[in-house]
């Protein structure tokens with residue numbers, strides 16, 4: 001079976017690619033190696049995949065409908081995981097047009113091709129950010145999501161809604177998967193824990209919003225997220241939205257203390273007020289993903305951070321490959 005993964009060179013996408021290749025699938029990765037962070041890291045993410053006979057790298061921009069059309073025509077994928085995006089709520093403030101063009105415009109191109117090629121399973125990456133600031137916990141898929149706090153979150157919500165419209169018009173089996181703060185090997189350098197650990201290694205301070213007090217994030221280990229994405233690809237339904245999270249929000253000051261314990265390094269914290277783009281808590285209900293996808297978050301935060309630190313030491317501090 002041929003799978004197409006957009007954003008397949010990125011943090012989460014490269015793990016999805018490797019997982020599909022390991023089970024013997026043909027995988028086409030679409031990525032434009034955007035410079036949001038070092039494209040060299042993304043190349044390293046694909047080192048193993050590139051050695052596999054079932055793998056094809058198609059360098060293309062999802063804003064280019066013609067290029068995407070040619071890739072679909074050449075490879076005829078049956079299942080598609082659309083993960084390519086401009087990520088990050090805070091950077092989206094400076095460049096909302098780019099976020100709209102990639103996350104909304106690019107997604108429309110994918111939806112159009114998915115229906116033209118009668119794709120049997122389409123999975124779209126969305127985010128816990130669509131829930132905005134809410135006091136209703138945990139977040140359930142049918143909670144209101146019409147008050148996003150950043151252009152990034154708004155573009156992700158727009159993509160979800162467009163996916164519903166395309167499903168309703170053309171019947172494309174579609175799963176929207178809302179990821180909750182993903183971390184692990186190959187983690188994005190602009191995200192925690194990577195950012196914090198990098199500063200701790202250098203003995204430099206880093207910003208912790210509100211000093212990490214009453215600020216909670218539902219950190220989810222990347223292997224759990226990938227298992228959820230693959231389950232959604234494997235079990236198409238007409239149109240569903242799923243939270244993929246750990247359902248155990250961690251208070252950020254405990255998160256930093258845990259990092260200090262695991263790394264043996266000291267954190268120099270600079271407290272600053274929480275920006276308007278950030279909700280005080282994220283907390284996934286995964287009851288629906290458990291029931292319909294068999295999803296189960298299996299890696300606790302201390303275990304996940306220890307694995308992240310082992311990867312960081314081996315691959316970043318001593319410069320191995322990124323596997």
Ligand SMILES: NC(=O)c1ccc[n+]([C@@H]2O[C@H](COP(=O)([O-])OP(=O)(O)OC[C@H]3O[C@@H](n4cnc5c(N)ncnc54)[C@H](O)[C@@H]3O)[C@@H](O)[C@H]2O)c1
Nearest residue numbers: 007010011012032033034061062084085125127179181182
């Ligand atoms: N990491 C998280 O905690 C998190 C949380 C919620 C949602 N998400 C979503 O998950 C998906 C993957 O995120 P990630 O953390 O792996 O980020 P990432 O930046 O590592 O991966 C995204 C990939 O998309 C590619 N890309 C960007 N613009 C493109 C374009 N115009 N054409 C082709 N490729 C393009 C990038 O080069 C990159 O390789 C994104 O849709 C993101 O919004 C991530």
